[in-house]
Amino acid sequence: MxxxxxxxxxxxxxxxxxxxxxxxxxxxxxxxxELVRALIAAGCAVQVVLTPAARAFVxxxxxxxxxTRPVRSSLLDPAEEGRVGHIELADWPDLVLVAPxxxxxxxxxxxxxxxDLAATVLLATRAPVMWAPAMNTNMWQHPATQHNLAxxxxxxxxxxxxxxxxxxxxxxxxxxxxxxxxxxxxALERLDHLAQETASAGAWSGRRxxxxxxxxxxxxxxxxxxxxASTGAMGFALAGAARALGAxxxxxxxxxxxxxxxxVRRVDVxxxxxxxxxxxxxxxxxxxxLVAMVAxxxxxxxxxxxxKLEKAALLPALAxxxxxxxxxxxxxxxARHTAADRPRFLGFAAQxxxxxxxxxxxxxxxxxxxxxxxxxxxxxxxFVNRVGVPGLGFASPTNAGYLLTRDPSGAxxxxxxxxPVAKDRLAGWLLxxxxxxxxxxxxx
Numbered sequence: 552m553x554x555x556x557x558x559x560x561x562x563x564x565x566x567x568x569x570x571x572x573x574x575x576x577x578x579x580x581x582x583x584x585e586l587v588r589a590l591i592a593a594g595c596a597v598q599v600v601l602t603p604a605a606r607a608f609v610x611x612x613x614x615x616x617x618x619t620r621p622v623r624s625s626l627l628d629p630a631e632e633g634r635v636g637h638i639e640l641a642d643w644p645d646l647v648l649v650a651p652x653x654x655x656x657x658x659x660x661x662x663x664x665x666x667d668l669a670a671t672v673l674l675a676t677r678a679p680v681m682w683a684p685a686m687n688t689n690m691w692q693h694p695a696t697q698h699n700l701a702x703x704x705x706x707x708x709x710x711x712x713x714x715x716x717x718x719x720x721x722x723x724x725x726x727x728x729x730x731x732x733x734x735x736x737x738a739l740e741r742l743d744h745l746a747q748e749t750a751s752a753g754a755w756s757g758r759r760x761x762x763x764x765x766x767x768x769x770x771x772x773x774x775x776x777x778x779x780a781s782t783g784a785m786g787f788a789l790a791g792a793a794r795a796l797g798a799x800x801x802x803x804x805x806x807x808x809x810x811x812x813x814x815v816r817r818v819d820v821x822x823x824x825x826x827x828x829x830x831x832x833x834x835x836x837x838x839x840x841l842v843a844m845v846a847x848x849x850x851x852x853x854x855x856x857x858x859k860l861e862k863a864a865l866l867p868a869l870a871x872x873x874x875x876x877x878x879x880x881x882x883x884x885x886a887r888h889t890a891a892d893r894p895r896f897l898g899f900a901a902q903x904x905x906x907x908x909x910x911x912x913x914x915x916x917x918x919x920x921x922x923x924x925x926x927x928x929x930x931x932x933x934f935v936n937r938v939g940v941p942g943l944g945f946a947s948p949t950n951a952g953y954l955l956t957r958d959p960s961g962a963x964x965x966x967x968x969x970x971p972v973a974k975d976r977l978a979g980w981l982l983x984x985x986x987x988x989x990x991x992x993x994x995x
Contacts, residue, residue, distance in 0.1 A: 567596040568742050571644035571678070573669045574614075576604020579651035579685040579728035583609050586650060586731040587617045593735055595742075598643065600624065602656065602669045626668040637668055641675035645745065648738055649673075651685030651728045654696050661699035679976075681709040681741055685728035692725070705948035707973040711737040740969070744980060754986035756797030761833045761894070762790040763846035765805030767823045769877065771869070772856040779847050780945040783807035785899070785974050786845035790815050792978035798840075801833045805846055823848050827880045834884070839894040841985070844881040847901065847945070852877040885929040895989045896930040897981075901938045901945065913937070914953075918965060921955050925963065932956045932985060942971040950977050956988035964988065 570590055574583045583599070590597050599614045601624040611622040626637060649656065649669075656669060665671040673680065682703070690696055691713060704710065712729030729737075764786020768776040783804060790802040791812030800815045803826055811817045818833070820826045826846060834842065853872050860868050881898050888894060902920050904913050921935035936952030938944030943951060949971035956964050966984050968977060 567594055568646070569598070569644045570595045570738060571598050571600060571640065571647045571672065571676075572618075573600045573602070573647065573649045573656075573672065574605045574609060575602045575649065575651055575653040575656040575669065576606075576608060577651040577653045577685050577728075578608060580605045580608035582728065582731055583650070584613050584617045586734060587614060589731050589735045590648075590738065591618070593739055595738075598623070598640065600640065600669050600672060602667055604653075604655075623668060626671055637671050638675055640668075641672045642677070644676070644678045646738060646742055647673065647676055647678050647680045648683070648734070649680065650683035650734060652682040653684075654686045654690045654693075657682070657684065657696060657699045657703065661702040679707065679709065679741060679745065681711060681738060683711050683728050683734050684713045684726075686713075686726050688726040690726070701948070704971070705973055707976050709737075709741060709970070709972065744983070754796075754990055755793060755982060758793075758798045758840040759837060760790075760793045760798045760800045760841045760843065761803065761830055761839055762786050762793070762800060762843045763803045763805075763826060763830060763880075764790065765807040765809075766847050767805050767826055767849045768821050769823070769849045769851050769853060770855040771853065771872070772858065772860045774859050775865075777849060777851060778806075779849070781805070781807075781847035782946050783809050783846075784948070785950060785978070786843070787812060788974040788978040789843055789845060789981065792975060792982055793841075796982060801836075803829045803833065803846070823852065823877050823880065827878055827883065830880065830884065831887075834888065834894060838892070841897060841989070842884060842894045843897040843899075844884075845899045846880075848877065848880055850877050851875070879928070881930065882928045895932070895985075896928075897985065898924065898928055898930045898933040900924050900933060900935040902935055903939050904937055918953060918955070921953060922963060925955050925957060930957075931989060934981060947971075948973060950974050954981060954984050956984070958988075 572587060574580050587597050587599065597618045598620050599618050599622045601611065601622055603624065606624060611624065614622045623640060659666065659670045660673045663674055665674045684691065700710065711734055713725050714727040714729050715725045765783030766778045766781040768778045770776045787809050790800050794800045794812055794814045802815050802817045804817055804819050805826065806821055818829045820829050826848065830842065851874055853874050856868060881896065885896050900921055902917055904916050917935050917937060921933055925933040933955045934952055936943055936950055942949050951968050951971040954966045968980055
């Protein structure tokens with residue numbers, strides 16, 4: 552077999568953003584040439600990988616012509632594998648785009664299989680992956696597909712679509728691949744986010760950051776306590792992302808079973824009073840740039856009964872306890888640290904909004920509540936997210952919301968994070984936005 556021209560590898564100096572397009576075997580594959588042309592028109596370099604089944608729906612020749620690159624489809628291509636070409640492919644892109652993303656390829660990627668070139672690239676790449684699902688509506692709604700979707704989303708994948716409409720099988724419902732123009736817009740937005748996150752690295756190098764995470768406990772007796780559903784995942788993700796960007800990070804963690812992010816100093820606490828003291832100690836230990844209050848602190852406090860309450864005495868004892876409002880750690884910290892060189896403070900707010908409201912009303916209510924808290928707590932920034940709905944908040948691997956930042960004049964800017972993403976991804980986005988808002992003169 553004659554050796555085909557090599558695809559570009561890391562170190563390509565074209566300056567164009569690199570998109571590796573994986574086309575799976577569904578009828579929507581016929582849209583791939585249009586998608587390639589639109590990506591190139593938007594300034595991207597595009598390398599196409601076809602699954603074996605995709606070759607029944609779209610020709611390699613048409614995709615090679617519009618992309619100006621040889622199309623790859625074989626994992627065992629001797630012209631490429633002499634230099635381990637599948638790893639070159641995996642290392643090359645800034646973004647991997649799977650369009651159409653079939654139920655089969657979703658399942659194989661979720662299981663970590665590497666039985667063809669497309670699945671191998673998905674397993675080996677370190678680039679972010681964006682999927683445009685396309686399949687019969689029953690396949691899309693099947694619990695197995697939804698489980699695979701959740702698995703990949705928890706690992707950081709993005710999903711765009713599917714649309715609802717007439718499908719090739721004759722059904723009408725969810726499953727139609729999103730139109731190429733919308734898909735290109737989503738890909739460009741993701742690439743812009745990546746660029747901003749990369750640029751923020753210089754802004755965090757050497758900064759001191761204190762992050763709180765997880766719940767706190769209010770003990771009633773020696774064995775019983777009141778807490779909440781916080782798992783600490785968002786706070787741990789933020790601490791890990793800040794450390795990866797070069798910050799010196801102290802993580803004050805409530806009682807959670809999570810591994811400490813590499814390079815992060817961890818202080819374990821149980822109660823709100825312990826958390827307050829640990830954060831204060833970290834702040835006064837040295838000049839601190841940011842305090843991120845991600846923890847969900849108990850809102851109630853009480854003097855616990857010295858002994859374990861027997862079951863028969865539990866209800867009468869609860870009624871007789873003198874409950875009080877717990878300390879608002881963030882408000883107390885901002886009230887204490889008021890000098891011009893004080894740390895910047897980031898708050899988190901988990902809010903419920905009544906069901907049945909349209910998206911615009913939900914957004915308006917979340918932002919109204921967030922503005923009130925940002926002002927009342929005197930913080931520099933506040934991230935608000937909805938809870939009580941799938942994919943958001945406590946015990947969910949993904950999250951989404953709005954970041955509010957306040958400049959010295961008091962003007963408040965609002966930045967939506969977009970659709971739900973894995974919490975480590977959201978942490979990177981938050982740090983990029985915070986560096987631009989809080990230290991606008993910092994450079995990479």
